Amino acid sequence: MGDGPTGIVMMNLGGPKDLSEVQPFLLELFADREIIQLPMQDWLGPFIARRRTKSVQSNYRDIGGGSPILKWTEEQGRGMIERLDALSPQTAPHKFYVAFRYIQPKSEDALKAMKADGVKRAVAFTQYPQFSCSTTGSSLNELWRAAARTGLQDAFEWSVIDRWPTHPRFVEAMTKTVEDGLTQFSEDDRDDVLVVFSAHSLPMSVINRGDAYPGEIGATVHEVMERLGYGYEYMISYQSSVGPVPWLGPSTEQVVKDLGAKGRKNVLVVGIAFTSDHIETLHELDIEYGELAHEVGITNFKRAPALNGLPLFQDALAEVVAEHLASGEACSLQYGLRCPGCTNEQCRNILHPVAPYRRMRVGANGKP
Amino acid sequence: MGDGPTGIVMMNLGGPKDLSEVQPFLLELFADREIIQLPMQDWLGPFIARRRTKSVQSNYRDIGGGSPILKWTEEQGRGMIERLDALSPQTAPHKFYVAFRYIQPKSEDALKAMKADGVKRAVAFTQYPQFSCSTTGSSLNELWRAAARTGLQDAFEWSVIDRWPTHPRFVEAMTKTVEDGLTQFSEDDRDDVLVVFSAHSLPMSVINRGDAYPGEIGATVHEVMERLGYGYEYMISYQSSVGPVPWLGPSTEQVVKDLGAKGRKNVLVVGIAFTSDHIETLHELDIEYGELAHEVGITNFKRAPALNGLPLFQDALAEVVAEHLASGEACSLQYGLRCPGCTNEQCRNILHPVAPYRRMRVGANGKP
Numbered sequence: 001m002g003d004g005p006t007g008i009v010m011m012n013l014g015g016p017k018d019l020s021e022v023q024p025f026l027l028e029l030f031a032d033r034e035i036i037q038l039p040m041q042d043w044l045g046p047f048i049a050r051r052r053t054k055s056v057q058s059n060y061r062d063i064g065g066g067s068p069i070l071k072w073t074e075e076q077g078r079g080m081i082e083r084l085d086a087l088s089p090q091t092a093p094h095k096f097y098v099a100f101r102y103i104q105p106k107s108e109d110a111l112k113a114m115k116a117d118g119v120k121r122a123v124a125f126t127q128y129p130q131f132s133c134s135t136t137g138s139s140l141n142e143l144w145r146a147a148a149r150t151g152l153q154d155a156f157e158w159s160v161i162d163r164w165p166t167h168p169r170f171v172e173a174m175t176k177t178v179e180d181g182l183t184q185f186s187e188d189d190r191d192d193v194l195v196v197f198s199a200h201s202l203p204m205s206v207i208n209r210g211d212a213y214p215g216e217i218g219a220t221v222h223e224v225m226e227r228l229g230y231g232y233e234y235m236i237s238y239q240s241s242v243g244p245v246p247w248l249g250p251s252t253e254q255v256v257k258d259l260g261a262k263g264r265k266n267v268l269v270v271g272i273a274f275t276s277d278h279i280e281t282l283h284e285l286d287i288e289y290g291e292l293a294h295e296v297g298i299t300n301f302k303r304a305p306a307l308n309g310l311p312l313f314q315d316a317l318a319e320v321v322a323e324h325l326a327s328g329e330a331c332s333l334q335y336g337l338r339c340p341g342c343t344n345e346q347c348r349n350i351l352h353p354v355a356p357y358r359r360m361r362v363g364a365n366g367k368p
Numbered sequence: 369m370g371d372g373p374t375g376i377v378m379m380n381l382g383g384p385k386d387l388s389e390v391q392p393f394l395l396e397l398f399a400d401r402e403i404i405q406l407p408m409q410d411w412l413g414p415f416i417a418r419r420r421t422k423s424v425q426s427n428y429r430d431i432g433g434g435s436p437i438l439k440w441t442e443e444q445g446r447g448m449i450e451r452l453d454a455l456s457p458q459t460a461p462h463k464f465y466v467a468f469r470y471i472q473p474k475s476e477d478a479l480k481a482m483k484a485d486g487v488k489r490a491v492a493f494t495q496y497p498q499f500s501c502s503t504t505g506s507s508l509n510e511l512w513r514a515a516a517r518t519g520l521q522d523a524f525e526w527s528v529i530d531r532w533p534t535h536p537r538f539v540e541a542m543t544k545t546v547e548d549g550l551t552q553f554s555e556d557d558r559d560d561v562l563v564v565f566s567a568h569s570l571p572m573s574v575i576n577r578g579d580a581y582p583g584e585i586g587a588t589v590h591e592v593m594e595r596l597g598y599g600y601e602y603m604i605s606y607q608s609s610v611g612p613v614p615w616l617g618p619s620t621e622q623v624v625k626d627l628g629a630k631g632r633k634n635v636l637v638v639g640i641a642f643t644s645d646h647i648e649t650l651h652e653l654d655i656e657y658g659e660l661a662h663e664v665g666i667t668n669f670k671r672a673p674a675l676n677g678l679p680l681f682q683d684a685l686a687e688v689v690a691e692h693l694a695s696g697e698a699c700s701l702q703y704g705l706r707c708p709g710c711t712n713e714q715c716r717n718i719l720h721p722v723a724p725y726r727r728m729r730v731g732a733n734g735k736p
Contacts, residue, residue: 165590166594208618209618210626212603215582218582218586218590221583222590226534230702232701235583235708246572249572249576250575250707250708250709254576254708254709263728332598333598334601337603338630339618340627341622
C-alpha cells in the first residue's frame, strides 16, 4: 500500500433518484446563482421550481421513476479505484466519493465521508469532460464553500482535474459508444447515417464572456471522428436550452425538425458532454426528440449508448486520475485562466492546493 | 510528366491591392447575398459600400496602401505546385490559379486562364482551413456561377478540397507561427503569455442553422495546443463582427479590454482561420487592438506571424492537394451535408464532379 488513502471526489450535476427528490433537486438548481440569475431569486427560484415539479416528475416517471446517475457514478467509481490501485500503487488505497451539485450525496457528504475515512490527499475530479463555468466551475466553487460550512477547510490537500476533453482513452471509449450506436442501423442504412453530437447548451452570455466549452466540445468531436476515419457525416448541436435569453445553437430540437424536412432517414444522436444516462438522454433525446423525429419522417432515429458501465470508460477514468496524480500538479494550466468577462470572485480557486498554481485575478493590476 | 495539367484553384476572400480597389471590393462584398442580407440590397448595399469607402481606404493606407493577400497567395501557390509535381507526378504538371471572391483575380479569371492553359482536371481548393458557408461555401457557389457565366460549365472535371482544419502539416505550420510569436516575449515573460486564438466571427443566425465553423476552429486550436504540450494558457475569440445582429463571441475586442482590466500583461494573438496577412490582422489586430491593449495596460501585446511565405505551410498545401488527388474523391463527406437550416438551393454543389458524391437535398423527401 502507498501513501493513501487518496480520496477521489467525483463531481457531477446529479439527479433525483426518485420522484420525491424532484422538488428538492429543482429548488437547489434554481437557487444556483452561478448558473441562473433571476430577479428576486429567493422568491422566484422556488416559485419556478415548484411550478415545474409536476411536469418534471412526469418526465422521471417516463424513464422509470428516477435518474440512474448515482448508480452509474458508483459503478464507474468502483471500476476506477480498482484500476487506480494497480496503476498508481504509491497513492493507494484510493477511495471514491460522489459529490452531486443539486441532490444527495452532496459536497458535504463527500467531505465528511473522506474525513471519517482518514483521507488527507483529495482530488476533485469533474465528471464533465469539457470545462464550463456552469458545470465544473459551479461544482468546484460549491465544494470549497461546503468545506467552509463543514469546518473541513483545513482537512485535505487538494488538487483538481478540471477537464479531459481529448484524453485518448476517453476518446476511445466515446468512439466505442458511437460504433455501438451504429450497429442499430442495417448495413444498408449505415453509410447514410448522420451522427449528431449533442451537448447541453449554454446561454450566449456565458459563451460571450469566454467559456471554454464550445471549443472543447469541438475538440472531442473531431478526435472521435478522426478515430472513425471521418467515415460518417457528423455535426454538433446543443440541447436543453430554457427561458427567454439566447442560447448557443444549433438547437438539437430544431436540427431534428430540419433534418426531417430535408428527408434524412438515418440519424444517430450522441451525447458528447455527459458520461452517464440522465433525463436529457433518456427523456429529451430518446422520448421527446424520438417522437419528434417520427413525426418529421426520420425513420431511423437512434441514440448511441451513454458511457455508463463501459469498462473502457473506467480505464479512462483511472488513467486520467493516475496521470494527474503522477504530474504532481494542482490543476491544468487552463483552470487558473478566468474567463475574461468573469466577475465572480470565487472562480478558479483551489483550497489548500497540493502545489502552487497561477490564478488570474479579477480587477488585478499586477502580474496575474 | 503525368496526366496534367491539373489546375488548382486557390479560393479566398481577396483584398484591394491598392486604394482604388477599395470601393469595387466593398461593392462586391455588400452585394453577396450569401453573406449579407439587407433590405433593398441593390440600393442599400452600394450605399453602405460607398459610405464606408473613405474609412476603409484610410485603414489600407495605414498598412501600406493595399492588401498583401495576392502576393502571399501567389507565393504559396508557386511553392505548392513545385512540391506537388514531386509528390504527385502522375497528375503533373500542376498549375495554380487564384480566385478571389470580391476582387480580381476572380473566378472568371481563373476559369478562363485554365481554359487557355488546356486544363481539364481542376481542383477547387479553399484557402480557409475551417469550413463555413460564409467563406468557402460562398466562394464555391460563385465558382459554379462563374463557370455558367463564362460558358465554361463543361470545360473541366472538378473536385473540391472544402476543409483541412486538422491536417497534420497545417497544424505543424500553425504551431510554428505560435512558437515564432512567443519569441517576441522575454524568457521571463514567456510563461505568463496568454495565447488568444482569434478567428473571424459569424452572425449567430449562421451558427444556429448548423455551420461547422466553430467546431472546426475548436479542433484546430486543440491540435495546435497539443503540439505545444498545453504549455500556455489559451482561449478562442472571434473578431470583426459588424452591424446590429448578434454574432458569435467572445469578441476579441472585448477580450482585450477585459484582459487589461484583469491585469494581464503578456498576450499573444494568433489568427487561426486565415492563412495570409490581411486587413484583419495588419489593421484590426495590430493597430486597433494594439492601441487598445496599450490603453488598457497590456504591456506586451504581440501577434504571431501569419503563415504567409512559411515554407512549411507550402508543404502543407502540397500535401493536402496530393492526398486529395490520390483519394480520387470529389470532396469530403462533410461537404455534401447541408446545414440543417439551409434554404439556399445552390449550396454544396459540384459542377462535373470527378466522382459521385452525396449531396443532401433541400426539402427532399426521399433518401438524401
